Amino acid sequence: MDSDDMDVAGSVGAPGSSRWNPTKEQISMLESFYSQGIRTPSTEMIEQITSRLKAYGHIEGKNVFYWFQNHKARQRQKQKQESMAYINNYLHKVHQPVFAPPCANVVCSPYYPQQSEVMRFRQQHPRMLLPANFKMRPRSEARTYAFNGYEPAVPYEYHNRLMMNKGDGRTLVTINHKRCSDQETLPLFPLHPNRIFRRSTC
């Protein structure tokens, strides 16, 4: 094959690194493909892209695969966040925050916007996309209890993660999801700081 033992500049971050380290060229080409509409390339596409990008440094099909997955996901998260921030801000002025409890010091069950609120919002902002997986209500609250027979914590399926991107960076925010038992029914901002929750594996 190609003399891929020697590294094209940029493809080496850490010498023995196990993780792919894309070169500038590779990234810009990938972004170019993305900007051309490629989102979930087929296997053949992946292979072709891969062999092309090999000209700029070591790369494998799986790297391309992951790159598209990540890029797509993060792009989506970014937009979702923006949407949410906007909606939140909008409703904050008009009504009250949608995604935040009315009072910061209180433990409260999840607040779902009134159908009417959102309808009105969407009427006025027809172009505004709601976050992709935005849900008016959790698919089934029953599931919450199935998951832990304890407290109406934030519904299992409500979890939702998004990323906020402010200019340069990006941010993720998670709508309460848990796999470990801590933070199950977190008394948010508990006023008893001495209270320590057992954390199983977190």
Next chain:
Amino acid sequence: MDSDDMDVAGSVGAPGSSRWNPTKEQISMLESFYSQGIRTPSTEMIEQITSRLKAYGHIEGKNVFYWFQNHKARQRQKQKQESMAYINNYLHKVHQPVFAPPCANVVCSPYYPQQSEVMRFRQQHPRMLLPANFKMRPRSEARTYAFNGYEPAVPYEYHNRLMMNKGDGRTLVTINHKRCSDQETLPLFPLHPNRIFRRSTC
């Protein structure tokens, strides 16, 4: 210290600083939340925390998000190190070092402790938690091989598609149905950048 009286101490490190610089108060509040069990705060939580911490200096949601991510991860790695040291020490007396190469000067592939070793260890030290993400083997090998013995180096999903799906990602586990033929043999790498691929579901 703070020549800029406008700024809450610490919120500005370097004047044109690109990166968030938490104040003491912000940090201690974040740590307080963490100690109360918050690990991966939901969107609402992040927003609340953020707006609270704004009282002590500039901060954005993404800063809070990253803070929890990093703090959790670094806590985890710290504990892992401690556990490792302990286990290592234990086995050093009884057996031989588990997690360290036999010789310091040699590069060697990862060594995984025998199941039996760990089992025995855990029998004798039931209270000892293994590092949260301690794994007998790296994250995905099992999964990769699980699919079939062929082609271990490819991510499961991609591999999956390699095997049976040439279309877009929508057809996941079903048996080889191409949803649409539009990109079967795409004129890949269009040298005319104006050409936009339009995929049904991207």
Next chain:
DNA sequence: TGGGTATGAATGAACG
């Protein structure tokens, strides 16, 4: 003022 450490930010890889 250069190395060393703590930590904010980013992203490749992978899980459920």
Next chain:
DNA sequence: CGTTCATTCATACCCA
């Protein structure tokens, strides 16, 4: 696919 983890990059702060 959304979420989560591990690792790395980048930078602020420290110290002699």
